Amino acid sequence: MPRTCLRRKPVIEGVKNIVAVASGKGGVGKSTVTANLALALQKLGHRVGVLDADIYGPSQAQMFGVSPTQKPQSQDGQSFDPIEAQGIQLMSMAFLVDQSTPMIWRGPMAASAFQQLLNQTRWSDLDFLLIDMPPGTGDIQLTMAQKVKVTGAVIVTTPQDIALLDAERGIEMFRQVKVPVLGVIENMSLHTCSSCGHSEPIFGSGGGERIATDYQTQLLGQLPLTRRLRELMDAGTPAVAQEPESPTSQAFGQIAEQLILQLSQLEEAPAPTIQFSE
Numbered sequence: 163m164p165r166t167c168l169r170r171k172p173v174i175e176g177v178k179n180i181v182a183v184a185s186g187k188g189g190v191g192k193s194t195v196t197a198n199l200a201l202a203l204q205k206l207g208h209r210v211g212v213l214d215a216d217i218y219g220p221s222q223a224q225m226f227g228v229s230p231t232q233k234p235q236s237q238d239g240q241s242f243d244p245i246e247a248q249g250i251q252l253m254s255m256a257f258l259v260d261q262s263t264p265m266i267w268r269g270p271m272a273a274s275a276f277q278q279l280l281n282q283t284r285w286s287d288l289d290f291l292l293i294d295m296p297p298g299t300g301d302i303q304l305t306m307a308q309k310v311k312v313t314g315a316v317i318v319t320t321p322q323d324i325a326l327l328d329a330e331r332g333i334e335m336f337r338q339v340k341v342p343v344l345g346v347i348e349n350m351s352l353h354t355c356s357s358c359g360h361s362e363p364i365f366g367s368g369g370g371e372r373i374a375t376d377y378q379t380q381l382l383g384q385l386p387l388t389r390r391l392r393e394l395m396d397a398g399t400p401a402v403a404q405e406p407e408s409p410t411s412q413a414f415g416q417i418a419e420q421l422i423l424q425l426s427q428l429e430e431a432p433a434p435t436i437q438f439s440e
């Protein structure tokens with residue numbers, strides 16, 4: 163897909179589209195999806211950045227194989243250059259604080275640290291900045307969603323009832339702050355046993371489709387539950403970069419195309435109308 167399909171004015175300096183990747187429930191694979199989706203968008207010819215805003219458990223640096231000793235550089239003492247990892251411009255709270263320090267920040271502090279991280283990073287000509295949001299729908303997430311010009315949000319969930327309930331809260335939250343929900347990504351949909359080949363919907367089936375329908379949004383795609391994906395993420399070699407032909411990577415490619423389609427259908431803010439009177 164050509165880069166030119168999204169001719170949008172930058173929402174912040176150096177960034178055309180900000181996409182929040184959110185989940186209601188923790189551990190459903192939001193960070194895994196963010197990293198691989200970023201690489202899938204890059205494969206389609208786009209310039210992509212990732213901001214790890216999951217302040218309580220930042221994991222993007224590890225997923226992209228960035229060494230814990232690597233720190234972003236500042237040329238002017240005011241802003242940071244993002245770290246380039248596998249062609250993705252990456253910034254994370256984990257780069258700026260000692261990994262072993264517990265993040266016991268209160269909501270307002272976390273939200274303001276997040277804003278600084280977003281605005282004081284020198285993003286360079288990005289088509290997409292994906293934000294790996296902290297899980298949940300509390301004050302921090304609400305403030306972030308309100309204070310940042312988010313182009314749209316995607317919701318990651320598993321098909322499990324308890325995750326879906328939280329995903330619905332996530333959709334409601336974005337609606338409340340008028341951030342368009344671009345769709346739902348169902349992760350861990352089907353597990354195929356690596357020894358016998360038997361497939362099983364461990365977390366249930368049809369849940370992603372159901373909430374997408376209930377909330378008049380799209381199911382952007384479904385991802386399998388595979389041991390290989392977990393192993394690759396733990397090794398800092400995301401599937402889409404490492405094994406681009408695997409079914410999982412192909413699924414990420416289709417999700418990236420769906421996401422672009424949804425973004426291209428968003429209307430630009432209407433130009434102000436000028437009225438003349440006598």
Ligand SMILES: Nc1ncnc2c1ncn2[C@@H]1O[C@H](COP(=O)(O)OP(=O)(O)OP(=O)(O)O)[C@@H](O)[C@H]1O
Binds near residue numbers: 216
């Ligand atoms: N489709 C999948 N198949 C196998 N393992 C997966 C899959 N998706 C995620 N995982 C694994 O599940 C664990 C949790 O994933 P991840 O950290 O992406 O979730 P998260 O929603 O970002 O969690 P958090 O709530 O901590 O932000 C990780 O070990 C990851 O490798």
